[in-house]
Amino acid sequence: xxxxxxxxxxxxxxxxxxxxxxxxxxxxxxxxxxxxxxxxxxxxxxxxxxxxxxxxxxxxxxxxxxxxxxxxxxxxxxxxxxxxxxxxxxxxxxxxxxxxxxxxxxxxxxxxxxxxxxxxxxxxxxxxxxxxxxxxxxxxxxxxxxxxxxxxxxxxxxxxxxxxxxxxxxxxxxxxxxxxxxxxxxxxxxxxxxxxxxxxxxxxxxxxxxxxxxxxxxxxxxxxxxxxxxxxxxxxxxxxxxxxxxxxxxxxxxxxxxxxxxxxxxxxxxxxxxxxxxxxxxxxxx
Amino acid sequence: xxxxxxxxxxxxxxxxxxxxxxxxxxxxxxxxxxxxxxxxxxxxxxxxxxxxxxxxxxxxxxxxxxxxxxxxxxxxxxxxxxxxxxxxxxxxxxxxxxxxxxxxxxxxxxxxxxxxxxxxxxxxxxxxxxxxxxxxxxxxxxxxxxxxxxxxxxxxxxxxxxxxxxxxxxxxxxxxxxxxxxxxxxxxxxxxxxxxxxxxxxxxxxxxxxxxxxxxxxxxxxxxxxxxxxxxxxxxxxxxxxxxxxxxxxxxxxxxxxxxxxxxxxxxxxxxxxxxxxxxxxxxxx
Numbered sequence: 001x002x003x004x005x006x007x008x009x010x011x012x013x014x015x016x017x018x019x020x021x022x023x024x025x026x027x028x029x030x031x032x033x034x035x036x037x038x039x040x041x042x043x044x045x046x047x048x049x050x051x052x053x054x055x056x057x058x059x060x061x062x063x064x065x066x067x068x069x070x071x072x073x074x075x076x077x078x079x080x081x082x083x084x085x086x087x088x089x090x091x092x093x094x095x096x097x098x099x100x101x102x103x104x105x106x107x108x109x110x111x112x113x114x115x116x117x118x119x120x121x122x123x124x125x126x127x128x129x130x131x132x133x134x135x136x137x138x139x140x141x142x143x144x145x146x147x148x149x150x151x152x153x154x155x156x157x158x159x160x161x162x163x164x165x166x167x168x169x170x171x172x173x174x175x176x177x178x179x180x181x182x183x184x185x186x187x188x189x190x191x192x193x194x195x196x197x198x199x200x201x202x203x204x205x206x207x208x209x210x211x212x213x214x215x216x217x218x219x220x221x222x223x224x225x226x227x228x229x230x231x232x233x234x235x236x237x238x239x240x241x242x243x244x245x246x247x248x249x250x251x252x253x254x255x256x257x258x259x260x261x262x263x264x265x266x267x268x269x270x271x272x273x274x275x276x277x278x279x280x281x282x283x284x285x286x
Numbered sequence: 287x288x289x290x291x292x293x294x295x296x297x298x299x300x301x302x303x304x305x306x307x308x309x310x311x312x313x314x315x316x317x318x319x320x321x322x323x324x325x326x327x328x329x330x331x332x333x334x335x336x337x338x339x340x341x342x343x344x345x346x347x348x349x350x351x352x353x354x355x356x357x358x359x360x361x362x363x364x365x366x367x368x369x370x371x372x373x374x375x376x377x378x379x380x381x382x383x384x385x386x387x388x389x390x391x392x393x394x395x396x397x398x399x400x401x402x403x404x405x406x407x408x409x410x411x412x413x414x415x416x417x418x419x420x421x422x423x424x425x426x427x428x429x430x431x432x433x434x435x436x437x438x439x440x441x442x443x444x445x446x447x448x449x450x451x452x453x454x455x456x457x458x459x460x461x462x463x464x465x466x467x468x469x470x471x472x473x474x475x476x477x478x479x480x481x482x483x484x485x486x487x488x489x490x491x492x493x494x495x496x497x498x499x500x501x502x503x504x505x506x507x508x509x510x511x512x513x514x515x516x517x518x519x520x521x522x523x524x525x526x527x528x529x530x531x532x533x534x535x536x537x538x539x540x541x542x543x544x545x546x547x548x549x550x551x552x553x554x555x556x557x558x559x560x561x562x563x564x565x566x567x568x569x570x571x572x
Contacts, residue, residue, distance in 0.1 A: 023430055024429045024430060024434075025430075025434070026434075026437065026438075026441075027437065027441070028429045028433065028434055028437045029429065032429060074396075078392055078393075078396060081389075081392060083387070083388035083389045083392060084389050084392065101369070102369035103367075103369045103370050103440050104437070106364055106367060106369060106370065106392065107364075107429075107433050107436060107437050107440075108429075109396070110360075110364060110395070110396075110399065110428070110433050111428045111429030111433040111434075112429075113396065113399055113400070113428075114399070114424050114427050114428030114429065114431075114433065115424075115428055115429065117403045117420060117423075117424045118421065118424035118425065118428060120420075121417055121420040121421035121424055122421060126413075127412075127413035127414040127416070127417045128413040130413070130417050130420075131407055131413045131416050131417060131420075134403060134406075134407040134416075134417075134420055135404065135407035135408060137403075138400050138401075138403045138404035138407055139404065141400050142396070142397045142399075142400030142401055142404060143310045143314045143315065143318060143393075143394075143397030143398075143400065143401065144309055144310060144311075147314065147393050147396050147397040147400065148310075148311070148312075148314060148397075150393060151312065151313065151314045151390070151393050152312075154389050154393075155312075155313070
């Protein structure tokens, strides 16, 4: 069920992004298309599934799904820059600054962030809900959310002492958790419904996702993940694996997955695809 | 009158930005404050003056003014990066990547763009007008607006032939004109009034502003402008001065200033501060 649904969402969100990017000319447009062209589309899936659970118009939901994938893509393009993580491979393809150049990568990320807000602002949805989505997205992505998490991550690389478990948990809640939480809550926000269950689900899922990422960095295959691995260990960085051990990290990810599934109880079996998504997150190989 | 009003606006917008940035911790918060700490505040003035002409709540207007200054500051931080214009001086102070480092500059610009949308989303204003302001700001700043203009500017540096007058006019309308136009139209948008006169004023003003910038680049004093000059000439780039000659550029700037002032006719003498602003733009020394 999850496999079919996320494949459908991926197709829909790619089409929505292509339609939006048709208005973007030249090299910037090509680089924006390159940067948004792939990925698991987990965030888009969370938006669409949360929207379906609340009987939200799927067209409006797809705009929000495209917006969060544009926001996520912007963060990857900037994170991959030489002055940041210096990655030359992403989703099995050259990163934007490798395929073009650094200036193009900076501008492409900038334009993708703007596109995210642009897509939300043009959603076929009551204005007060558009404003709530916009305010939430701004809070999740900027200098008190994702960008702050990224800055904490960079600062940790040169810090005298490695991060503790509470510190790395807070860092990840900002760096990757905030956008995942926005995605899961977008459906109830669009329906003006209670965001509590989807919020609790997303916070557990987001942390499980990051722990799984740390496990993949140790156990994964570069060809299968499409990105460079074993960087954290090389850099001597604290990770969930270095702090909890491999078995401990796996146990914590499994515990968080159960917790994510439990949070969906109010929705009953209608939320089974979201439960499968949580199981997928810790079982994935890329 | 203009002098007093822009000084008042500058004080208000700086206070509003400081209040917003109090929530931003650590180095990112410090760099965001550094990047938004100065400047002429012309865009903020346009927002506040346009709002006053339409009897808009000055508190809401100041939020929009702070938003456009955050957006403008983000564009400067990224434009100053080594991979872009490579500037080490801005408003007489070291640029963000010089005072801190490149990663901090990328993230600071990213967070300032988000802050702009955050400020708009939290304005004390009817939701439909917030959405209109957000949609307009996204259109003005991203890959079909300011960022596209910046990309065109970078592409022009390595192009085989210099830009023509229509090409450079289009480039500047996107690169600097779009945010100036949004600023001038924010007041009528907030009041749900006709944006026509302020739009026409802003398009003429924006172009005059850029021509004045090109003139300053030739005639200006580095100590007074607080930034590096004579870069365009060194790079062999087409400018309004290289295309029109110094006298021709001055005449065109004067003609555009008259045109900007004429566009304000529906407002009568209430718009005199905006007319003075247009005169200031071509007479300024920094």
